[in-house]
Amino acid sequence: MPNLIYGPQPCFLERVIACLLEKEIEFEVVDVDLFKGEHKSPQFLKLQPFGSVPVIQDGDYTLYESRAIIRYYAEKYRSKGTELLGKTIEERGLIEQWLDVEAHNFQPPLYDLVIQVLFGPKLGMTPDQKRIDENEKKLAQVLDVYEERLSKSKYLAGDSFSLADLSHLPFGQYLVTSLGKEYMIKDRKNVSRWWDDISSRPCWKKVVQDYPAPV
Amino acid sequence: MPNLIYGPQPCFLERVIACLLEKEIEFEVVDVDLFKGEHKSPQFLKLQPFGSVPVIQDGDYTLYESRAIIRYYAEKYRSKGTELLGKTIEERGLIEQWLDVEAHNFQPPLYDLVIQVLFGPKLGMTPDQKRIDENEKKLAQVLDVYEERLSKSKYLAGDSFSLADLSHLPFGQYLVTSLGKEYMIKDRKNVSRWWDDISSRPCWKKVVQDYPAPV
Numbered sequence: 001m002p003n004l005i006y007g008p009q010p011c012f013l014e015r016v017i018a019c020l021l022e023k024e025i026e027f028e029v030v031d032v033d034l035f036k037g038e039h040k041s042p043q044f045l046k047l048q049p050f051g052s053v054p055v056i057q058d059g060d061y062t063l064y065e066s067r068a069i070i071r072y073y074a075e076k077y078r079s080k081g082t083e084l085l086g087k088t089i090e091e092r093g094l095i096e097q098w099l100d101v102e103a104h105n106f107q108p109p110l111y112d113l114v115i116q117v118l119f120g121p122k123l124g125m126t127p128d129q130k131r132i133d134e135n136e137k138k139l140a141q142v143l144d145v146y147e148e149r150l151s152k153s154k155y156l157a158g159d160s161f162s163l164a165d166l167s168h169l170p171f172g173q174y175l176v177t178s179l180g181k182e183y184m185i186k187d188r189k190n191v192s193r194w195w196d197d198i199s200s201r202p203c204w205k206k207v208v209q210d211y212p213a214p215v
Numbered sequence: 216m217p218n219l220i221y222g223p224q225p226c227f228l229e230r231v232i233a234c235l236l237e238k239e240i241e242f243e244v245v246d247v248d249l250f251k252g253e254h255k256s257p258q259f260l261k262l263q264p265f266g267s268v269p270v271i272q273d274g275d276y277t278l279y280e281s282r283a284i285i286r287y288y289a290e291k292y293r294s295k296g297t298e299l300l301g302k303t304i305e306e307r308g309l310i311e312q313w314l315d316v317e318a319h320n321f322q323p324p325l326y327d328l329v330i331q332v333l334f335g336p337k338l339g340m341t342p343d344q345k346r347i348d349e350n351e352k353k354l355a356q357v358l359d360v361y362e363e364r365l366s367k368s369k370y371l372a373g374d375s376f377s378l379a380d381l382s383h384l385p386f387g388q389y390l391v392t393s394l395g396k397e398y399m400i401k402d403r404k405n406v407s408r409w410w411d412d413i414s415s416r417p418c419w420k421k422v423v424q425d426y427p428a429p430v
Contacts, residue, residue, distance in 0.1 A: 092287075
């Protein structure tokens with residue numbers, strides 16, 4: 001039986017699929033209809049008690065939280081496909097550091113921008129311009145740190161593409177497409193070079209083609 | 216030279232120290248005076264470009280983000296002190312899942328409560344009661360999931376104490392002491408049993424004694 005990936009959840013599901021493709025692992029996406037509230041059904045809550053997607057099932061092993069899932073697959077299939085966890089404990093340490101930076105510094109302002117600018121208006125919410133401006137400012141400060149880091153390092157955690165870079169792809173994609181803020185990447189020489197590199201990987205191009213953003 | 220841990224940062228520093236004590240690793244805390252803005256000095260920003268603590272230096276290796284740091288030490292000193300990362304890839308997967316649940320579900324409402332109730336008033340801010348109530352409600356829902364999980368499992372990720380449990384200690388400590396909300400733990404039988412277990416570990420008792428909360 002292939003690995004089952006319960007979705008959709010824009011961005012979080014794509015993070016997992018990008019990893020599975022890089023590791024050349026077979027999988028099947030099980031559609032969860034969020035608009036029908038299937039993620040809050042008793043059956044689904046047995047898999048994921050917080051009622052969130054994605055969740056994976058690898059045989060009888062169930063796991064949730066997108067970054068925990070990508071760590072699991074990258075570790076389980078260490079010798080298959082792209083090496084994503086580094087070669088040494090020190091390299092892994094830096095990958096973990098930049099995965100946490102992505103989770104706590106990069107994603108939060110971008111997530112809020114996606115809600116305010118893209119999903120909110122579809123649900124009848126009026127965008128809060130002050131909040132949008134604050135989030136763009138926060139994100140700009142984060143990208144300034146990335147610019148400095150990427151002036152000295154090819155990828156975030158070192159010389160090789162890793163889970164840390166991969167984890168930025170889904171929300172980075174929103175930034176340069178639907179949000180119309182590609183300039184935030186392009187205005188920073190090294191961030192731009194890095195983004196062009198990671199977003200042109202065949203696996204990511206396949207994710208973008210096969211799982212287009214809903215807005 | 217011992218491992219250097221730059222602090223203080225209530226909670227985040229304690230997470231790292233609890234791990235170092237469990238792993239029986241020597242360390243020295245380097246005081247960073249946040250009130251004097253030392254974390255924003257050019258010298259400190261070379262170590263941690265976002266201007267946050269804690270940061271560690273292990274020889275010439277520098278690492279930040281508290282959960283990345285504890286993963287690094289738990290991996291580097293795998294055979295020393297308490298095993299904190301599980302014995303199999305599947306166990307590690309669940310530890311990572313609950314570490315991420317702690318980071319994304321448990322800590323955020325508690326962090327906001329600590330700011331609103333404890334630190335804000337000291338800095339002249341008026342607590343926002345609506346926000347306090349919302350955060351307590353969110354935290355209660357998270358603890359209900361924990362109660363169910365801990366009715367079937369001794370610790371969050373399985374039969375053994377791990378990084379996932381350890382990571383809850385600093386903010387859990389605020390909840391039962393300074394925030395005066397011990398009932399949120401005590402009212403849930405299995406959460407209460409789990410909290411009593413993990414918070415009575417000698418290493419954590421030493422952290423509480425040696426690094427008392429500032430508020």
